[in-house]
Each structure stands twice: as structure tokens, then as C-alpha cells.
Amino acid sequence: MTDQNPDTMEVDRPKPEVDVDQSNQLKAEANELFKLEKYPDAIDLYSKAIDFNPTNAVLYANRSISHLKVESFGYALADANKAIECDKNYLKAYYRRAAAHMALGKYKMALKDYEIVYKLIPANKDAKTKFTLIPANKDAKTKFTECKKIVQTIAFHKAIAIEEKVKAVADEIDIDGITVEDSYDGPRLQEGKVTVEFMTQLLEHFKAQKKLHRKFALKILYDIKQYFQAQSSLVDIKVGDGKKFTICGDIHGQYYDLMNIFSLNGQPSEENPYLFNGDFVDRGSFSVECIFALFGFKLLYPDHFFMSRGNHESENMNKMYGFEGEVKAKYSSQMVDFFTEVYNWLPLAHCINNKILVMHGGLFSKDGVTLDDIRKTERNRQPPEEGIMCELLWSDPQGMQGRSASKRGVGCQFGPDVTERFLENNGLDYIVRSHEVKENGYELMHDGKCITVFSAPNYCDTMGNKGAFITLKGGDLRPEFTSYVHVPHPNVKPMAYANSLLSLFG
Template identity: 50%
Template structure:
């Protein structure tokens, strides 16, 4: 039974959590809120505050559970309804979000922001229902009627011209154009996307690479539209060459407001050096996420809806994993619900039969799962996928002759983290994520000896355009 002393100690811990939250140190905030709950588990504010910190860390499943607990303790807690609605919106559970937004508006009829979010959520639900109603089993290719050769680039176009092959000169010019806030001509956008779609379509679901003598392979995690931080990686670590290969492990787009710039630059390098530049698909290279988190809106704002459709088709062609030197399986999310899953299962997965990952299956798990510190498997903190423990990782590595699994998918305050007794490595390459999280970015250099060399870096200044500038605005409450 809680005492007055334990309650006072819990409030002091909550205050420490609030301080960490204000400093944008979400993991520390969660630690303090959790300690407060251990001392005194009957204060709804502790759960509601932890829900908001979990939202910041994209642990939406945990946020929903915390908000629900807060409402069990206090059914009139409007903040808890609001946070549960935001978390459900984030995992595209729009019907549940709609119910909670309606309750917020009913309890606070003069809350203009709540009314706006309710209206947006109602539109989203209708949009999803309409999309399902017109869905066809095997849609025609977005490239089918695209006559790129007939498109003329005007004589007054002030950038480097592109013929039928990518050049370093074009890439150098494109990098500068994007820094200056300019775009490339739509013909070149079409050429780049089509060339890369064709290249990656023919790659295996799990690309297998060796690190040759006197070469380096750099593995980068999520970049999420943070174009200027991507350029900082290249400035610090060197631009891609035939002696310096790169692997980008998914989530190139969404959230950050230079997602088209990142996607086009990475694609241009893939076209220029297809055997030395590798791209794994992430959970944000998917239609559902792109429609909510900004990439679709950005494509329409900067180019056209057709450009989004072309990117969407190219994303569905991307490999899902890369095996480095037969020692490191690199994939965006993590491991699997079945201990019997092997590298051969990944090799044999026909990703072209299923363009989007869905809610279950091997592709979904490769894109969505996360590690947990405790043994076994647990429900997803995100509300999608699952979590896997150190014993799962150990068994998978032993069964498949691996040194470790390298994955991304989650913010790490130091840019990377080595977990599961060294067998599970997370690398995240978007520092000061969404301009709100005080995390570093990181990348991993791997030489011919297959040793992992970790590098951390800080965010760099960027033009005054906010993250999620092109996203569904109901998610802005999460920023």
C-alpha cells in the first residue's frame, strides 16, 4: 500500500521526468516516469506523461497502453484521450483515433485544435475507405504510359544536362541545386527513378556483398528527409566511390522536409555505381506511411502526384536485406516470430508478389520489429510487429553462422547502440531527429577485416523549414 512518503517520492520522480522531457531527452523522461509509477501507481498523470514521451520515441503501442491506463484511473482525463488518439493516428488506426478525438471535442467544445484534428481524422477515415473500395489486385505499372524520351528540357534550364547515363558531374550539380533550394527537371526525376527501379528489381531480396581489399563499406541508418545531415555524413566520411561503398538501411523519406532530395540523391548514386551503393527498404518506403508522414505530400508539392506513384513502385522493388561478408545481416527492422526463419527464407522471399508489407508475414517483420532487453518475444511497443529478446538474436545468429544483426528503425541517443551481448546493433543516422530529439547520428565503417568502426556526428544547420512540413497535419501535435 502506498504511503504519503512514497507518493511524495513519486511526484519528485515525475518532476525529474518533466525536466528531462523539456530537455528533449525522451528515454530519461520515460525512466523517471516509470520509477514514479513503481513508487505510486494510482496517479493518472504519471501514465499520461509517459504516454507523451513514448509518442516522441515512436513507441505508439506503449503510448496507447499508458493513455488507456490513465483513463482507467481517471475517465475524464482529456490529455489521455488526446494522446491515445495521436498514437493511434500514428499507426494508422484511424477509427480508434476518431473515437477519442470525438470525446475530446465533446468534453472541450471550444478547443479549436481538437475540432481541426477531428475533421482531419474524419477525412482520413473516408480517404482510407475510398482507397480500399477502388483497390485493384494488380495495378498497372506507373511507368507503363510514361514516355520519358518525348519530354523536352527547356533551353533555359540552368543545371547540368543528363543523357542516358548518370554522371558524377550531374550528381555534383544536383547536390548544389538542392542545397540552394532548387529542383531538377521532371524528365531527370523520371529517368532516375526508372533507372533505379530497373536495377533494384533485378537484385535479390537479400543482396550479398563482400568488402574487398583496400575498400570500405559504410552502413547508414534512417536519414528521414534530413538532407543537410546526409551531406554531413559524406563530408565527414567521404563521398561514394568505387573504393568506398555505402549501404543505406531504409527510411530515407518521411518526416524530414527534404525527402525528395535525399531519395533522388541516393538513387542517383545507385544508378552511377550499382555494385558499390546499396539500398534496403524501410517501413517508411511504403504507401501507408508516405501518405501520412509527408513523402506523398512533398512529391506533389515539389513535382507531381505521378512522381510519388513512380517512387512508390520503385520502393516496392527495393531489396529487404543485405548480407555483409557472410557475417552481418543488415535489415531495417529486426528478427522474426519463428525461430526456424533462416537466411534462405529471406533469399526465397518473392518481394515482387507483395508490394506493401501488410500487417503480418516475413516482410512486415523485417521492416517493423524491434529488440527488447528481456528474453523471448513480446508485443510491439509500436503497435505493429513484435519485439525480440537476446536469446532470439543469439539463436538466429548461431543457426545462420552470423556475427551479428545490424538494424536501424529506432532513435538512439548516441546514434547507435550495441545490444544483445553484441549480437544486435542499431544504427540511426538522423541527428536531432525531427528537430526535437537531442540525439546524435551515427554510421558504421566496415573494412575487409569485417570489424565494425562506429562514428558519431552532430546535426548541422538547415534552412528554416520545419520537419513534417508536408505531412498530415494531425500528426504535428507529436512534434
């Protein structure tokens, strides 16, 4: 997910003469918008303030954190670098750059910036200096220490992987040997299988904020991994003439809004098939409930319920944005590793009736990619920083022709001409993707040939957006859009399980 205005930093506007007073006025207005969590609007005003005073490091740092808020990590990194270029002693800019590096999974580079802040920030700040604008020395040390632990942990796991073949979690667990306590009053698998009765009970069990027993949770993960391992990276879906099919976008741990989708559009069944297009978890604090509900329906209706991998079905994202912390709180570290194994086997894209390609992110940094290239893509891994898999999970459309560097720092941005050539070369009618908040939950770009659908309304309890889903029928495959508002959820805030390093975004 990221902001609703992807071309903010790409706009070519006439540069006014330096006017510090005008710049400061725009900065003050932008600061107020930031406080109101209107980040795209704040970005626009910070950009105008920069035009009037292009050497002010504070403006770039403020725009950087605004980009961090909307997950435009590439832009956030560029602004932090510019702030440091303007004033190499402005330590707050190093905080911003560290946060951008963390968000991009570049932990060693983040550690270098935290070290700069930790070692250079004065222990006793002069109230008249700019150092009053940054966290205290104690906080700087904490961030440095936490980031260092992450770097050391990653290095340790890599060393182990080199020295010995690490066994899969699925091969180490004796599920049959796990005892279900008499006090457990939740749903139970029938002879180890998901049934309609199990799913009905599970959804209500989760609504009541109760936990699925570890034995059944592990069995679902074991079975779903076996299923996904047998699938192609590109799954073909056939929808019969006149038959209904539904596509949903990002859910992001908003379980009660997921239940609202089923209330509005009917629960999944063989007559009511669904495709959920990635980012099932993170941010929202009911991600465990979401993923087990979705995996349960996949096992119950394997040929009528589909799931694509999103950029948040990855180790780095889960470590930062809450899913890892939530799984540890509700289950265990071992189950975190099991989820990672499962996510590595999620399909990367789906093709409906040979006419609609559905992926989480978007298209590619070069022409000539075919559906067969996607089918052949090796996916049993963490998302790489470039190539077909990366771009399927991370890319975004843009209004202008051609391609440009990604606002996220990963993937690319692609224009209507890129979409047109890809569709023509592969005999497709249009593409559907998710990955971005939209005011009404959906957006049509590129002459209607690139459709975005986002299904998490009032994202993170702050954005005020609607959610949406797409319904179509086999035959004409014409998309119909249903928008909806958020529903109440228990008093557990989004990001409740997120990594403490994300406090830098505040």
C-alpha cells in the same frame, strides 16, 4: 526511429505505497523534462510518479505523449488505454489513443476516438474542470474531419482496386514528352543516363536549394524501379579481402548531414561502396533531395551502392511524417504514388560475404527463420502487421533474454539468446541494424553480435545525438565506427511538411 530506452515499461520495480504528494512532485519534474524534450528521462519520472499514484489518469496520458514523441507507439497506446480505464471521462486520453492509432496506421480506430472527443467535449469549457487541459471544440472537430477524410480516401482507393486493375504510374507517364524549359539551369541526364558529372552537379544543385527538373526526376524513378524489380528480397554483397565497405543507418531527410558523411568518408564510387540501411526520408525536410541523391548513386554504381527498405519507406509513414507533403509541395501527387511503387521493390536485407546480415529493424518473433526464407519473402506491397517482412523493418533488440511485445506496437523485441540462435542457424557472425537513435550514433548489444547504426545527428534538430557510420574490410569484417556531429542546414525546420494531425503530439 524510437527512444533510447526500450525497456522503460518492462522494468519490475518494487511498488511503493500510495503517496499523492510525492507523485505530484515527480510529475512536475517530469513535465519540465518533457518541455526540455528529454523524453526518455520524462518517461522514467512519469513511471515513478505512477508507482506512487497508480490510478491517476493524467500520469498515464502524460507518459503516453512522451512515448508518442519517441515513436514507442505500442507503449503510447497502452498508456492511453490505461488512462481511459482510470477515468473514462478524461477526454485527453482519447486524444492520445487517437494519435497512437494514427501513428500505427489504424485510421478507423483513430476516427472513433476523435469522434468521442468531438461529440463529448463541451463547447464552453468550465475553467475549473479538467476539460481545460484539452484542445478546444473547434480543434477537435478539425481532427475528426481530417481523419475522416483519410478513412474515406483509403476506402475509395480500395474500392477502385477491386473494381479495376489500377495501372502503375510508371506505365502512365510519357517521360520523353515532357519539355525542359530553357530557364532550367540544373543537371541533365546524358542520353537518359546518370553520369558522374550529373551527380556532381546534382549534389551542388540541391545544396543551393534548387529542384531537379520533373523530367529527370521521373526518369530516375522509372529506371530505379526497373532495377529493384529484378533484385531479390535479400541481396548478397561480396567485399574483397582488404577492400573497404561502409554501412550507414537512418538519414531521415537530413540532406546536409548526408553530404557531411560523403565529406568525411568519401563520395560513393566503385572503390568506395556504401549500403544505406533504410529510413532515407520523413521527419527531415530535405527528404526529396536525400532520396534522389541516393537513387542517383544507385543507378551510377549499381554493384557498389546498396539500399535497404526501412519502416519509413511506406505509405502510412510518408502520409504522416512529411515525405508525402514534401513531394506534393516540390512535385505532385502523381510522384507520391510513383515513390510508393518504387519503395515496394526495395530489398529487405543484405548479406555481406555470407557473414553479416544487415536489415533496418531486426529479428523475428519465432526461431527457425533462414536466409532463404528472407529471399523468398514477397515484398511488393505495403509492410504487413506481422511476419518476416514486418519484423525485418520494425523489430528492436532488448537486453533481457527471450522476446517481448514491441514498444512500437509492431514487430517484436528480441534478446541475446534469440540473436545467438539465429546467427548459429544461419552461419553468420553478427547482424547490423538501424531504426533507433543512439547517443554516439551506434551501439553494440548482445555481446557485440547485434550492432545498431544511426546516421542522422541531432535528429529532428532536437535530440542532440551524434550520427555514425560503420566501415569494415573484406577478410576480417571487423566493424570500425566513426561518429560525427550535425552540420548547419537552411532554415527549414524538420516536420515542415508533416500531416497536421501530428500536432496532437505537441
